[in-house]
Amino acid sequence: MNKRILFFVTIVTITLANCSIVYRVTGKTLNSYAQDHLVPHYLASDDLDAICNGGTALGPLVASFERTGASVELATMVAQMGAGMCAEKQAQEAELLYIAAVRKGKGDEALDNQARQIRYHGIAAKRYGDAHNRFIQYFGEWNGKCPSISEHEELYYLVGLSSGLLAILHDFASQGYAGITREVPSVVAGGSKCLDAKKWWGTPLALEAVVWLSVPGATPDGKDASKQMEEAVKLGDQAGVRMSRAFQIQAAAGKGDVEKIKKLILEHSKVLSQIPAKKEYLFLEAFAENLSRHESDKIWMKETGHRGPINFSSFPGKKKNNKEEDDLLKDL
Amino acid sequence: MKKFLILSVIILGTWMSVGVGAAETVDRSMCVFDPSGAHGDVFKAAQRYQAQALTWGIRLDLKAYTDEVVANSDFKAGKCNMAFLTSLRVRGYVHESGSIEAIGALPSYELLRKTIEALSNPKVRELNTDGDYETMAMFPGGAVYLLLRDKNLKDIKDLAGKKIATLTYDQAATTMVDIVGASMVPAEIATFAGIFNNGRADACYSPAIGIKPLELMKGISPNGGIVRFPIGQLTFQIVARHKDFSEGFGNTSRAWAATQFDSMLSLTKKAEQEIPAKFWIEVPKDLQKNYFEKFREVRIRLRDKKVYHPTILKLMKRVRCSADKEAAECADNLE
Numbered sequence: 001m002n003k004r005i006l007f008f009v010t011i012v013t014i015t016l017a018n019c020s021i022v023y024r025v026t027g028k029t030l031n032s033y034a035q036d037h038l039v040p041h042y043l044a045s046d047d048l049d050a051i052c053n054g055g056t057a058l059g060p061l062v063a064s065f066e067r068t069g070a071s072v073e074l075a076t077m078v079a080q081m082g083a084g085m086c087a088e089k090q091a092q093e094a095e096l097l098y099i100a101a102v103r104k105g106k107g108d109e110a111l112d113n114q115a116r117q118i119r120y121h122g123i124a125a126k127r128y129g130d131a132h133n134r135f136i137q138y139f140g141e142w143n144g145k146c147p148s149i150s151e152h153e154e155l156y157y158l159v160g161l162s163s164g165l166l167a168i169l170h171d172f173a174s175q176g177y178a179g180i181t182r183e184v185p186s187v188v189a190g191g192s193k194c195l196d197a198k199k200w201w202g203t204p205l206a207l208e209a210v211v212w213l214s215v216p217g218a219t220p221d222g223k224d225a226s227k228q229m230e231e232a233v234k235l236g237d238q239a240g241v242r243m244s245r246a247f248q249i250q251a252a253a254g255k256g257d258v259e260k261i262k263k264l265i266l267e268h269s270k271v272l273s274q275i276p277a278k279k280e281y282l283f284l285e286a287f288a289e290n291l292s293r294h295e296s297d298k299i300w301m302k303e304t305g306h307r308g309p310i311n312f313s314s315f316p317g318k319k320k321n322n323k324e325e326d327d328l329l330k331d332l
Numbered sequence: 333m334k335k336f337l338i339l340s341v342i343i344l345g346t347w348m349s350v351g352v353g354a355a356e357t358v359d360r361s362m363c364v365f366d367p368s369g370a371h372g373d374v375f376k377a378a379q380r381y382q383a384q385a386l387t388w389g390i391r392l393d394l395k396a397y398t399d400e401v402v403a404n405s406d407f408k409a410g411k412c413n414m415a416f417l418t419s420l421r422v423r424g425y426v427h428e429s430g431s432i433e434a435i436g437a438l439p440s441y442e443l444l445r446k447t448i449e450a451l452s453n454p455k456v457r458e459l460n461t462d463g464d465y466e467t468m469a470m471f472p473g474g475a476v477y478l479l480l481r482d483k484n485l486k487d488i489k490d491l492a493g494k495k496i497a498t499l500t501y502d503q504a505a506t507t508m509v510d511i512v513g514a515s516m517v518p519a520e521i522a523t524f525a526g527i528f529n530n531g532r533a534d535a536c537y538s539p540a541i542g543i544k545p546l547e548l549m550k551g552i553s554p555n556g557g558i559v560r561f562p563i564g565q566l567t568f569q570i571v572a573r574h575k576d577f578s579e580g581f582g583n584t585s586r587a588w589a590a591t592q593f594d595s596m597l598s599l600t601k602k603a604e605q606e607i608p609a610k611f612w613i614e615v616p617k618d619l620q621k622n623y624f625e626k627f628r629e630v631r632i633r634l635r636d637k638k639v640y641h642p643t644i645l646k647l648m649k650r651v652r653c654s655a656d657k658e659a660a661e662c663a664d665n666l667e
Contacts, residue, residue, distance in 0.1 A: 313594035
């Protein structure tokens with residue numbers, strides 16, 4: 001009898017040990033697969049919904065391999081970034097419905113949609129915040145010095161910084177619900193110097209400038225945030241990856257300058273038809289476009305009660321040059 | 333009891349729809365020409381117009397036609413209150429607005445936009461009305477380009493003696509063929525692509541949006557190209573009997589339509605971008621002048637034949653001269 005028990009215990013122990021090895025190997029394989037194939041595949045797709053749903057669905061699975069001892073920070077970071085976008089889209093939708101309800105004078109509807117918007121901003125902040133934490137886990141705490149980053153890791157470094165910025169912006173919008181640490185802006189601003197701005201389509205410059213524009217007193221002496229943003233936008237336009245435009249519009253939206261926002265959105269729309277997008281990074285293009293489209297829709301919803309054109313190429317009630325038109329029509 | 337309940341629901345439903353409908357909206361109908369029928373881009377634009385018209389108190393019933401002749405005759409017969417047609421047909425109702433497509437008159441989309449915006453100004457409502465009819469909206473449909481089987485024909489003078497696939501009902505094109513000394517191969521929308529691709533014509537004309545679906549690349553390859561100089565601007569217009577609509581409707585409608593310029597043009601621009609650069613034939617400045625002069629000759633001849641309306645030609649000339657004050661034509665008074 002005792003022999004049988006011993007045999008059983010031995011078998012279970014061996015199996016468990018094997019399983020744990022198998023799981024860890026699977027975790028490592030998954031992580032390297034994600035880095036080598038899944039992420040590049042994601043980045044080349046312009047289907048934001050598929051990526052956000054993929055992130056929400058696969059994120060917990062990928063993250064669970066951490067329990068087996070496998071290092072899955074980078075794969076989890078990208079999945080959480082995608083998941084954050086899902087919540088962000090929901091927040092955008094609720095915001096549009098809120099604006100529509102205000103326009104219609106429906107108080108209850110407005111308050112309810114505003115409450116939904118705040119909740120989704122909170123969820124987005126948590127997910128982007130988690131992505132940013134994975135970035136810190138992988139690259140180490142920011143201590144004012146750039147970590148050693150291999151060429152292969154640079155993109156992940158950029159994604160990690162971007163997710164930090166998005167986390168803090170959404171946390172502001174959710175009235176601090178996600179409790180993102182207020183150190184994040186300085187990590188983003190500092191870390192952005194570790195990447196070559198030209199190589200990464202101006203995005204590092206844009207990240208730094210958004211922090212300067214969003215945090216009072218953050219702009220160092222002798223620096224001009226708006227000018228730096230312009231430079232970033234130029235680099236992004238040339239490269240066909242217009243993330244900088246998305247951040248520029250976010251910064252303008254934060255300031256509430258509607259005329260400036262309109263101008264920037266129209267510029268974004270125009271450049272899309274002039275310079276083709278870089279095929280390997282269509283996802284980032286789609287992300288940037290979505291932000292411009294949302295800002296455009298907000299203006300349309302407020303002014304007309306409905307969303308604007310899909311390519312955000314115009315605004316209602318554009319003032320025309322009346323003098324020139326009068327000259328054209330004189331004595332006809 | 334059940335029957336009573338159903339009856340109550342029906343009565344309530346009818347009362348509600350009549351109540352709401354009668355108080356807020358008027359029912360009207362629109363015949364819509366789209367070569368692809370209800371799945372096409374023009375029909376989609378008509379649906380956007382339909383949604384917008386609701387905010388002006390008009391509930392439009394849309395009917396799709398794949399044949400413009402039928403759409404046109406149904407509108408003429410009073411089967412619909414308004415019609416979404418090409419400017420070529422609208423010219424038959426509103427001489428002025430239908431003349432906006434005049435050959436070579438608007439060489440760029442910016443000039444077309446300016447003209448449409450100017451015509452949407454409430455001060456010139458009469459330029460959109462003619463007898464019982466009124467043009468309620470104008471949308472860009474894309475520039476029409478000349479397609480060649482042999483790219484060496486890029487100067488318009490080279491077309492003398494060549495065969496051009498020409499739509500027989502297109503008076504401007506037939507006049508053009510006549511003026512350049514080419515010969516006409518009679519064609520229809522359904523047949524011109526085949527004629528060009530098979531080599532029975534040396535040239536044809538089409539907006540960029542037609543090039544891929546009609547496989548016109550077959551005719552262009554390997555030695556031909558597309559002349560980057562718009563022959564004319566195709567436009568889609570909504571024409572209506574104005575007595576069927578309230579007094580200010582036309583002004584409101586035209587002002588809104590003018591704001592749709594960019595979104596209506598986005599597919600055209602995409603189609604133009606998709607054409608490989610090697611197929612575009614750039615026309616040097618001095619040769620452009622030849623094109624321009626020939627086109628002007630056609631416009632003046634067609635104006636004298638009362639095909640094009642003189643006021644619209646004058647407006648378009650002003651638009652051109654506002655963009656390029658130095659142009660030679662700005663000093664004379666021919667248009």
